[in-house]
Amino acid sequence: MAGLPVIPVMIPDLGEEEAQAAAEAIRSGWVAQGPRVARFETEFAATVGAEHGVAVSSCTTGLHLALVLLGIGPGDEVIVPSLSFIATANAVRYVGATPVFADVELTTGNVTVETVDAVRTERTRAVVAVHQGGVPFDTAGLRKAAESWDVGLVEDAACAAGSTVYGQPAGAGARVAAWSFHPRKLLTTGEGGMVTVDDAESAARLRRLREHGMNVSAADRHAAKQPVLEAYLETAFNYRMTDIQAAVGLVQLGKLAGLVAQRRALAARYHALLAEIDGLVPVRDPAYGTTNYQSFWVLLDGFRTSRDEVLTSLAAQGVSARRGIMAAHLEPAYADVTPAPLPVTERITRESLILPLHHKLTEADQNHIVEVLRTLA
Numbered sequence: 497m498a499g500l501p502v503i504p505v506m507i508p509d510l511g512e513e514e515a516q517a518a519a520e521a522i523r524s525g526w527v528a529q530g531p532r533v534a535r536f537e538t539e540f541a542a543t544v545g546a547e548h549g550v551a552v553s554s555c556t557t558g559l560h561l562a563l564v565l566l567g568i569g570p571g572d573e574v575i576v577p578s579l580s581f582i583a584t585a586n587a588v589r590y591v592g593a594t595p596v597f598a599d600v601e602l603t604t605g606n607v608t609v610e611t612v613d614a615v616r617t618e619r620t621r622a623v624v625a626v627h628q629g630g631v632p633f634d635t636a637g638l639r640k641a642a643e644s645w646d647v648g649l650v651e652d653a654a655c656a657a658g659s660t661v662y663g664q665p666a667g668a669g670a671r672v673a674a675w676s677f678h679p680r681k682l683l684t685t686g687e688g689g690m691v692t693v694d695d696a697e698s699a700a701r702l703r704r705l706r707e708h709g710m711n712v713s714a715a716d717r718h719a720a721k722q723p724v725l726e727a728y729l730e731t732a733f734n735y736r737m738t739d740i741q742a743a744v745g746l747v748q749l750g751k752l753a754g755l756v757a758q759r760r761a762l763a764a765r766y767h768a769l770l771a772e773i774d775g776l777v778p779v780r781d782p783a784y785g786t787t788n789y790q791s792f793w794v795l796l797d798g799f800r801t802s803r804d805e806v807l808t809s810l811a812a813q814g815v816s817a818r819r820g821i822m823a824a825h826l827e828p829a830y831a832d833v834t835p836a837p838l839p840v841t842e843r844i845t846r847e848s849l850i851l852p853l854h855h856k857l858t859e860a861d862q863n864h865i866v867e868v869l870r871t872l873a
Contacts, residue, residue, distance in 0.1 A: 503861045505816045507854040508679045509755060510744070517743040529707070529714065529736040536742035537690070539749055544657065544675075545668025546692035548699035551737035552706050555654040555676030555689035559587035561705050561735065562672045562691060563622065565698055566648040568593050572621040577607045578825040579841040580626045584652050585824045588624070596620070597825050597835040602795075604782050605821060605844055606633035609641045615836050622648040627656035628821060629850075630682075630790030631779060632666045639669070650674065657683045658756035658788035666785070667692055677741075682755050682790055683748045685741035706735040755855060759789040762853055762862070766792060769866040773873045775799035792853040793820050795844065801872045803847055813868045820848025 521532055533551050541549035552558045568574060570592035576584050578597040588595040599611045605628040612623055623642055625633050635651070642649035654676035656666040667673040670692065677688040693699050707713060709732030712724055763778075770776050777795040781787055796803055803819065810817045823845040825835045851865060 501814055503815050503852050503857070503865065504854065505818050505850060505852045506680050507856050508684045509682075509748075509751060509855045510684070514744045514747045517747050518740050521740045521743040524739075526739050528738055530739045532739040532742040532746065533737050536737075536745045536749070539746065540675075540690055541692055543665065543749060543752065544653075544673075544692060545665040546670070546673070547694040548692065548696065550691045550693070550699055550702040550706065551742065552689045552691060552735045553737060554687055554735075555652070555674050555678070556583040556587060557706075557733070557735040558674030558676075558689040558691040559583065559624065559650065559652060560590045561702055561733070562650045562674055563587060563591045563593070563624075564705060565672060565693075565702060566622055566650070568622050568648070571619070573617060573619040574622045574624060575607075575612050575615055575620060576624045576824075577626055577628070577841070578823045578835065578838055579605055579821050579844055580628065580652065580824065581654070581822065582824045582827060582829065583654075584624055584626055585830065593621070594619075595824075595830075595833070597833070597838060597841075599836075599838045599840050600628070600844070602840050602844070603780075604631045604633065605629060605779075605793075606631060607638070608634065609637045612638070613641070616645065616647075620645070620647055622650060624650045624652050626652040626654070627659060627666050629779065629793060630655045630659050630788040631782060632656060632659045632661040632785040632787065634782070634784055635661045635666075635669070636784070639671075648672075654678075654689075655681060655790040656788065657681065658752050659786060659790075661785040669694070672698065677745060677748075680790075682759070682788055683745065683752050685737070685745040685748070688737050688741045688745065704729060705732045708732050708734060756788045758855055759853060760786070762857055763789040763792055765859070765862060766851065766853075766866075769862065770794065770869070773866070773870055775873055776869065789853060791821075791850050793848050793850045795820075796847045796849075799847075799873060803849055806869070806872055807849055809872055810865070810868055813864070815865050815868060816852065818850040820845055820850060
């Protein structure tokens with residue numbers, strides 16, 4: 497229907513406070529990685545229950561550095577879910593290793609000890625497990641299994657800021673976790689990411705790796721009273737965050753708890769409304785934790801209308817929904833990979849869609865979305 501207002505699938509919560517913080521960073525004269533980045537690292541790490549945070553240019557670069565930190569390289573296999581944004585698998589190829597796709601469980605969209613173990617071989621050196629769409633995976637089980645297998649575990653927490661596992665923030669206690677601040681995430685800096693670790697030596701190396709391998713940061717060099725002759729200890733990368741981004745991130749961090757509470761309230765209302773419709777299974781909290789509902793996805797379980805037809809009908813009624821989580825092994829970039837059977841992954845990516853959920857979503861919006869779905873059922 498022409499002229500219908502569009503209900504967006506996501507709107508970042510950015511306002512005047514973020515604009516002023518960015519402007520202050522610009523006026524300070526320090527716009528590259530500097531004091532605001534350092535403060536953002538400290539405060540973000542404290543929020544997610546980690547000892548150290550290392551700000552980077554994206555979650556993808558964070559995943560890359562995490563694998564470098566673990567010493568993963570050519571000849572190694574790294575188990576990843578296919579059901580994830582393609583960056584999860586791509587990071588494995590960045591270090592020259594081979595991604596091996598594991599299936600996921602239907603209720604959470606996450607890998608489990610069993611699905612990982614099913615594809616593990618003697619060449620497996622690491623696992624990248626994803627807190628998919630903000631739904632945490634069972635960290636206790638997978639961390640214990642990874643230790644018993646003597647493989648590294650990288651936690652892809654791109655979507656998980658504000659989620660909890662066993663009463664702790666998602667990522668707390670992780671050997672290494674990578675986070676995203678893309679505009680689709682609850683906490684955004686435009687682009688940007690973070691790597692969190694609990695040991696100082698790993699944090700120090702990650703800081704070198706993100707800044708060309710220098711043994712002293714640019715900020716420390718500029719703050720020194722005497723000339724500093726830096727050394728470059730290894731071949732590394734330029735994966736830095738700017739102080740402008742960090743200034744925005746610090747404001748966003750202060751909003752995180754409120755955003756999570758609001759999204760969970762909206763998700764609860766979706767659950768109540770959608771319970772009346774047969775054939776729709778919405779995402780929920782796992783038994784061991786809580787999701788931040790970074791994405792509110794529903795599985796079409798015996799629904800009369802196909803997923804793509806549902807998306808088309810929603811769009812015609814002014815609702816901007818999205819297909820569910822992608823499956824990397826079905827993309828042309830991975831056409832050369834023949835994975836083990838991934839029936840759950842393929843079902844979720846074929847039969848799921850993401851409904852609008854954001855801080856400006858009204859009850860009237862939700863009512864309209866659910867009414868369109870009801871007519872399709």
